[in-house]
Amino acid sequence: MTSTGVGTEYDVVIIGAGPVGENVADRVVQGGLTAAVVERELVGGECSYWACMPTKALLRDAAAVRAARALPAAGQLVNGALDPAAVLARRDRFTSGWDDSGQADWLSQAGITLVRGHGRITGTREVTVAQADGTTTLRARRAVVIATGSSAHLPPVRGLADVVPWTSREAAAVRAVPKRLAIIGGGVVGSEMATAYGALGAQVTLVSQSRLLPGVEAFAGEQVADALRAAGVKLHLNVDAVDAVRDGSGAVHLTLSDRTVVDADEVLVATGRRPNTDDVGLDSLGLTPGRWLRVDDSLAVTDEAGRPVDGGWLYAAGDVNQRAVLTHHGKYQARALGDAIAARARGQEADLSPYGRHAVTADERAVTQVIFTDPEVAAVGLTADDAVAAGRKIRIVDQDLGAIAGAVLHADGYRGQARMVVDDERNVLIGFTAVGPDVAELLHAATVAITGEVPLDRLWHAVPAYPTISEVWLRLLETDGRDR
Ligand SMILES: Cc1cc2nc3c(=O)[nH]c(=O)nc-3n(C[C@H](O)[C@H](O)[C@H](O)COP(=O)(O)OP(=O)(O)OC[C@H]3O[C@@H](n4cnc5c(N)ncnc54)[C@H](O)[C@@H]3O)c2cc1C
Numbered sequence: 009m010t011s012t013g014v015g016t017e018y019d020v021v022i023i024g025a026g027p028v029g030e031n032v033a034d035r036v037v038q039g040g041l042t043a044a045v046v047e048r049e050l051v052g053g054e055c056s057y058w059a060c061m062p063t064k065a066l067l068r069d070a071a072a073v074r075a076a077r078a079l080p081a082a083g084q085l086v087n088g089a090l091d092p093a094a095v096l097a098r099r100d101r102f103t104s105g106w107d108d109s110g111q112a113d114w115l116s117q118a119g120i121t122l123v124r125g126h127g128r129i130t131g132t133r134e135v136t137v138a139q140a141d142g143t144t145t146l147r148a149r150r151a152v153v154i155a156t157g158s159s160a161h162l163p164p165v166r167g168l169a170d171v172v173p174w175t176s177r178e179a180a181a182v183r184a185v186p187k188r189l190a191i192i193g194g195g196v197v198g199s200e201m202a203t204a205y206g207a208l209g210a211q212v213t214l215v216s217q218s219r220l221l222p223g224v225e226a227f228a229g230e231q232v233a234d235a236l237r238a239a240g241v242k243l244h245l246n247v248d249a250v251d252a253v254r255d256g257s258g259a260v261h262l263t264l265s266d267r268t269v270v271d272a273d274e275v276l277v278a279t280g281r282r283p284n285t286d287d288v289g290l291d292s293l294g295l296t297p298g299r300w301l302r303v304d305d306s307l308a309v310t311d312e313a314g315r316p317v318d319g320g321w322l323y324a325a326g327d328v329n330q331r332a333v334l335t336h337h338g339k340y341q342a343r344a345l346g347d348a349i350a351a352r353a354r355g356q357e358a359d360l361s362p363y364g365r366h367a368v369t370a371d372e373r374a375v376t377q378v379i380f381t382d383p384e385v386a387a388v389g390l391t392a393d394d395a396v397a398a399g400r401k402i403r404i405v406d407q408d409l410g411a412i413a414g415a416v417l418h419a420d421g422y423r424g425q426a427r428m429v430v431d432d433e434r435n436v437l438i439g440f441t442a443v444g445p446d447v448a449e450l451l452h453a454a455t456v457a458i459t460g461e462v463p464l465d466r467l468w469h470a471v472p473a474y475p476t477i478s479e480v481w482l483r484l485l486e487t488d489g490r491d492r
């Protein structure tokens with residue numbers, strides 16, 4: 009575990025080798041600088057070992073089975089239940105058995121120095137790494153980047169810590185599927201895990217203090233909720249979990265605010281994230297540990313007044329700045345930031361104009377997300393409610409996906425819906441949401457339209473192929489009408 013060939017001075021020192029830290033390092037090295045990245049656990053971070061990749065591997069077999077069962081002849085070939093052992097074995101391939109040597113090798117080939125250990129800022133452009141056999145102090149000539157990510161947030165439910173709940177980590181790395189799983193939280197993690205564990209044969213009960221998937225359009229959450237109920241998942245929505253007890257037999261009993269008691273073998277907490285900033289030396293800079301880091305447009309860490317701290321050598325990218333708690337947006341920030349640091353080192357100004365090379369405009373205008381429930385949810389930009397709350401004059405256009413020829417062919421009984429949110433004044437798309445089987449790949453067309461600010465008049469000339477589900481675009485435009 010000790011690092012070899014570690015110098016002490018680099019152009020850039022990055023704390024955290026998750027997807028974001030790795031990408032910042034890669035961009036600065038490609039820009040001609042030197043970089044060291046400090047990692048206390050596994051190179052590749054949460055996404056590779058406990059989040060995106062293993063959870064999508066847990067979901068994929070069930071999605072393929074569902075697709076086959078929606079067709080008469082293919083469905084006849086699919087009998088019986090999923091074999092959890094086979095699903096978990098495939099999941100293990102994606103995590104390389106929680107061995108990061110492949111990713112560590114990639115860092116080395118990319119010319120990035122890996123320093124294993126826990127990094128803390130201990131002075132201006134200085135990071136001290138605590139290791140099993142001592143400490144190493146690294147100095148950065150140009151910048152330090154905090155890319156330490158986030159961890160599960162535990163809600164204040166009485167007795168919860170004593171029942172030793174699962175977080176998304178235990179759920180993603182599971183070795184044996186429990187018979188009964190209770191999930192607290194109906195956001196993205198809770199909904200995906202309910203889908204996965206239901207398909208793996210667990211009796212799942214999900215409790216959420218909000219509706220299902222509160223971050224996306226309500227119709228999408230409702231269709232996912234209907235499908236989960238149809239799959240046998242019990243949903244308790246708009247109630248709180250207030251008390252948790254594990255009895256002598258090992259069973260957990262969750263009491264809800266409506267006095268319902270949920271019995272389970274394990275309880276998974278999926279109630280959001282907290283930043284990994286408790287112990288990275290923020291106090292040495294006058295910042296409060298444990299908070300999300302505030303950043304300006306260049307991703308420089310700022311104080312409460314919005315001024316870059318200590319003259320502007322400290323940056324934060326990825327989950328830890330809470331701009332968009334998603335791998336692909338964190339990596340987008342990483343590309344912009346790494347290139348900006350390298351440009352400044354060459355004496356150039358960073359281009360922070362809205363679509364400039366070093367800007368992170370998409371974090372504000374076009375956050376993309378696919379939720380891998382069954383049905384899937386694909387969303388980009390603003391929801392109708394968000395747009396109205398932001399004071400935008402909008403029109404909403406809805407389309408039943410079950411009426412599209414490509415969808416009808418895709419699966420018998422196809423159910424889904426799409427919505428576009430249009431800026432009424434500029435006649436451009438500012439939001440798109442679809443829910444339905446296999447809608448994930450519909451998303452990028454919407455993302456391109458929003459980012460390109462393509463006028464709807466022009467979108468009429470983007471002709472979707474027949475018979476694909478993408479014909480939803482034509483139907484949305486027809487519903488909206490051409491005479492504006
Ligand atoms: C269950 C789940 C499923 C998800 N699925 C998706 C998905 O499908 N698609 C998607 O886009 N996003 C998904 N996400 C979100 C995604 O995992 C995060 O957005 C992403 O991992 C953020 O990357 P990061 O590099 O900022 O942080 P992380 O991946 O958390 O990496 C941070 C790294 O920093 C290290 N570190 C922290 N503190 C220190 C320190 N002091 N010293 C040294 N090292 C330190 C950590 O060990 C870690 O390796 C999911 C999240 C969860 C919880």
Ligand SMILES: NC(=O)c1ccc[n+]([C@@H]2O[C@H](COP(=O)([O-])OP(=O)(O)OC[C@H]3O[C@@H](n4cnc5c(N)ncnc54)[C@H](O)[C@@H]3O)[C@@H](O)[C@H]2O)c1
Pocket residue numbers: 163164165192193194195196197198200215216217218219220221222223247248249278279280281333334377378379380
């Ligand atoms: N496919 C993907 O892109 C993907 C998958 C998983 C996670 N993620 C990311 O990870 C982040 C975290 O996801 P998450 O699901 O943990 O958070 P979230 O914010 O999406 O949802 C949290 C949920 O927990 C509920 N809740 C909070 N406190 C509660 C309590 N005391 N009792 C009952 N319910 C309670 C909330 O009402 C909400 O429904 C998300 O921001 C998401 O972007 C992304």
